[in-house]
Structures are given as structure tokens and as C-alpha cells.
Amino acid sequence: MIHELPKLPYATDALKxxxxxxxxxxHYGKHHQAYVNNLNNLIVGTPFENATLETIIKESEGGxxxxxxxxxxxxxxxxxxxxNPKSVxxxxxxxxxxxxxxxxxxxxxxxxxxxxxxxxxxxAWLSLNNQGHLEISQESNAGNPLRKGLKPLLxxxxxxxxYYLDYQNRRADYLQKFWEILDWKVVEERLG
Amino acid sequence: xKRIILSLMLIATxxxxxxxxxxLNTKVSEMSFYSLPYAYEALEPTxxxxxxxIHYSKHHKAYFDNFLKASTGTxxxxxxxxxxxxxxxxxxxxIRNNAGGYYNHVIYWEILKPxxxxxxxxxxxxxxxxxxxxxxxxxxxITxxxxxxxxxxxAWLSINADGKLFISSTPNQDNPxxxxxxxxxFPILxxxxxxxxYYLKYQNRRAEYVNIFxxxxxxxxxxxxxxxxxxx
Ligand SMILES: [Fe+2]
Ligand SMILES: [Fe+2]
Numbered sequence: 001m002i003h004e005l006p007k008l009p010y011a012t013d014a015l016k017x018x019x020x021x022x023x024x025x026x027h028y029g030k031h032h033q034a035y036v037n038n039l040n041n042l043i044v045g046t047p048f049e050n051a052t053l054e055t056i057i058k059e060s061e062g063g064x065x066x067x068x069x070x071x072x073x074x075x076x077x078x079x080x081x082x083x084n085p086k087s088v089x090x091x092x093x094x095x096x097x098x099x100x101x102x103x104x105x106x107x108x109x110x111x112x113x114x115x116x117x118x119x120x121x122x123x124a125w126l127s128l129n130n131q132g133h134l135e136i137s138q139e140s141n142a143g144n145p146l147r148k149g150l151k152p153l154l155x156x157x158x159x160x161x162x163y164y165l166d167y168q169n170r171r172a173d174y175l176q177k178f179w180e181i182l183d184w185k186v187v188e189e190r191l192g
Numbered sequence: 193x194k195r196i197i198l199s200l201m202l203i204a205t206x207x208x209x210x211x212x213x214x215x216l217n218t219k220v221s222e223m224s225f226y227s228l229p230y231a232y233e234a235l236e237p238t239x240x241x242x243x244x245x246i247h248y249s250k251h252h253k254a255y256f257d258n259f260l261k262a263s264t265g266t267x268x269x270x271x272x273x274x275x276x277x278x279x280x281x282x283x284x285x286x287i288r289n290n291a292g293g294y295y296n297h298v299i300y301w302e303i304l305k306p307x308x309x310x311x312x313x314x315x316x317x318x319x320x321x322x323x324x325x326x327x328x329x330x331x332x333x334i335t336x337x338x339x340x341x342x343x344x345x346x347a348w349l350s351i352n353a354d355g356k357l358f359i360s361s362t363p364n365q366d367n368p369x370x371x372x373x374x375x376x377x378f379p380i381l382x383x384x385x386x387x388x389x390y391y392l393k394y395q396n397r398r399a400e401y402v403n404i405f406x407x408x409x410x411x412x413x414x415x416x417x418x419x420x421x422x423x424x
Contacts, residue, residue: 026395026396030395030396031396034396066342119285119289119364119365120343120344120345120363120364120365120386121343121344121387122343140343141342141343142342142343159343159387160344160386160387160388160391161387161391161395161396164387164388164391164392165391165392165395168246168250168388168392169246169250169251169254169388
């Protein structure tokens with residue numbers, strides 16, 4: 001199975017108030033593409049040659065895991081943005097957020113804290129756990145909550161490459177702006 | 193004239209020794225932030241001015257400030273960084289990350305110091321040839337370590353307890369002085385491969401950064417670290 005770089009659902013300059021087209025050129029055009037290429041090269045002749053990304057994330061180790069998970073993580077990240085986002089969640093998702101975090105703003109604060117305090121490269125996640133509750137987690141490097149049996153709903157890339165051209169060391173500013181392009185409709189659809 | 197040159201060389205030597213010794217051996221309560229011994233633009237074109245400025249005045253400074261903050265009111269204030277690293281497993285992640293971040297960047301700035309960079313000592317040159325075969329092989333191995341580090345971290349050239357040189361890589365802000373490192377030793381050269389070290393100029397091209405970094409290494413400084421680690 002040949003893995004491919006997915007098409008973005010918007011132009012690379014469509015989100016430029018938050019993420020510049022230059023960042024997209026590198027983040028999507030170079031990093032995401034490199035993970036796809038590396039994965040395709042690494043799986044040849046291995047048990048993962050015809051595996052889905054989900055299987056690779058759950059079962060592989062080393063370079064195959066790193067590149068496979070990074071392909072999945074970046075697709076999940078890029079697909080959650082929109083130039084015309086639904087700016088607040090509603091329905092079941094909102095009820096769960098209020099149940100588990102009190103309010104949307106308290107949730108955002110907790111999520112941003114997880115994203116801000118992750119040391120080094122990695123991802124902040126919102127997932128649904130087996131008890132039907134929401135869970136915020138930090139994963140280093142290529143880490144993905146699927147590996148722990150969680151259902152991922154939302155992620156934020158805090159590798160420095162995600163924000164360095166636009167925000168340099170100011171990760172907190174990037175995290176504040178992140179919400180301006182997050183499309184809650186996508187997150188609601190993931191929850192189902 | 194000769195005597196003047198000799199004493200200038202001695203001062204230069206002491207300068208280099210100081211930076212590392214002071215940072216490693218000063219009691220934490222008496223530590224002050226390392227002052228960069230050159231201008232932000234001094235590493236152009238290898239490393240651009242803005243990168244040096246942010247790397248030093250924001251990232252490096254934040255490690256220092258956060259380290260002091262995390263050690264306030266603990267027994268760490270009466271210890272040296274060398275003692276903290278040797279007992280790293282006893283301390284919190286905040287101490288580990290920020291103490292490492294502070295010290296590692298001192299080595300980084302020191303070995304990039306402008307000057308007569310190619311001045312490698314005979315003893316270090318011989319040791320590299322003995323332990324790696326050649327300078328090219330050393331470069332190959334350290335580049336390999338830097339490229340294989342997935343995520344944030346460092347590639348190191350260190351000297352182990354038997355006096356042998358070795359290459360290793362550590363994640364995030366760990367270093368070979370820490371008791372939790374799988375390969376322990378005294379680092380004499382470190383390559384920062386956090387993306388903040390190269391992203392403004394090299395973006396995703398880490399290999400290009402590592403290659404150019406190699407040409408900017410001040411071997412006189414590395415030689416002094418080598419001879420100091422041998423005498424200790
Ligand atoms: Fe990324
Ligand atoms: Fe750094």
C-alpha cells in the first residue's frame with residue numbers, strides 16, 4: 001500500500017492570520033511529505049507493507065511508527081482547520097466539554113496548558129476514553145492516543161516547526177491563535 | 193613579543209576553561225546567567241543574527257530562569273550543576289529539563305566562539321585518529337547521531353571514564369553528565385538539534401545545518417575541554 005500526502009481542504013494562504021503560507025509550504029509541503037516518503041520506503045518488505053496507518057500506529061515501533069504516526073497526526077491536525085470555522089462547539093460535544101471541564105473556556109485553558117508545558121517536540125490531544133469522558137493528554141514526538149485505546153478528537157502540533165517561522169519561541173501566542181482557525185464542526189463529526 | 197603572545201594565549205585558555213568550570217562548579221545559589229562572549233551577528237552566515245538572539249536571550253535565558261525557579265527552596269541551591277547531573281534521577285523533570293538546557297547551551301555557544309577555529313591540539317587530534325580513525329569519520333558519526341535524533345535533542349562528542357572519545361545522542365535537554373544517560377561521559381562538543389536552533393534559516397534542512405555547523409566549530413575550545421576533562 002502506497003501512502004499519499006492528503007490534499008488540504010483550503011489554500012495554503014487561507015489561514016495566514018494564524019499560520020503563514022510559508023509555514024504551510026514547509027510543514028505540509030516538506031515535513032508532512034517527508035513522513036509520507038519515509039514511511040513508504042521503510043515498510044517495503046515488512047509486515048506493515050499493506051497495513052493501514054491505524055495498525056501501524058498501534059503495532060509498529062521505531063522508524064515505521066514515527067513516520068506512520070506523523071503522517072496520521074499531521075493529516076488530523078491540518079484537517080481540523082478552516083478559513084470559515086464553526087467557532088464554538090454545540091450538541092453532544094459541548095455537553096461533554098461542560099460535563100468534564102465546566103466550560104469551553106476552562107477546557108481551552110487546560111488544553112493550552114498541556115500544549116504549552118509539553119517539553120520538547122510533540123502533540124497535545126483531546127480524546128474520548130472508554131468511559132465516554134473527554135481526556136486531554138500530552139504525547140512526545142510522534143505519540144498518538146490510538147495506541148492507548150483512546151479515540152482522538154483534536155490535536156495541536158507543538159513541534160517547533162509548527163510555529164517557529166510565525167511565532168519563534170512564543171508558543172503561547174501560537175496556542176492562543178490556534179482556536180481562531182479550529183473548525184469545531186470537524187471535531188463534532190469525529191465524536192459522532 | 194613571544195612572552196606577550198604566550199600570556200595572551202594563556203588568558204584565552206583560561207577564558208574558555210572558566211565558562212565551563214564556572215557553570216559546572218558554582219553553587220546554584222551563586223550562579224548568574226552565562227554571558228555570550230560575542231555579538232549576535234558574530235556567527236553569520238552559519239547561524240543568522242536573529243536565531244542567535246532568540247536562542248540565547250529567550251530559550252537559553254528561559255532555561256536558566258526556570259532552573260533557578262525550580263530549585264528555589266530545595267537542597268539544589270547548595271549544590272553545583274555537576275552534582276545535580278550526577279544525581280539527576282533524584283530530581284524533578286523541571287530540574288532535569290532546565291538544568292540540562294542551561295548547561296548544554298553554554299557548551300554550544302562556547303564551541304562556536306569566533307577566532308582561530310582550526311587550532312586543534314595535537315593530543316585531541318591524535319585521540320580522534322585513535323578512536324575514530326579520522327576527522328572525516330568523526331564528522332560522519334556525529335552527523336549520523338544528529339540526523340537520527342527524532343524530535344528534539346543533542347548529538348555529543350564526549351570522553352568516558354576510560355579516557356576514550358565517544359559519540360552519543362540525548363533527547364530534549366539531557367546530556368552525558370546525567371546519571372540517567374545510557375552513555376555517560378564528559379561532553380566536549382554538542383550539536384543542538386532542537387528545531388529552534390536552525391529553523392529560521394534552514395527550516396526542515398537539518399542535514400544542511402549540521403554540515404555547516406561542523407565547519408564553524410572552534411577546535412581550540414574543544415581541545416581545551418578535552419585537555420581539561422583528561423586532567424580531571
Ligand atoms: Fe508538525
Ligand atoms: Fe537550543
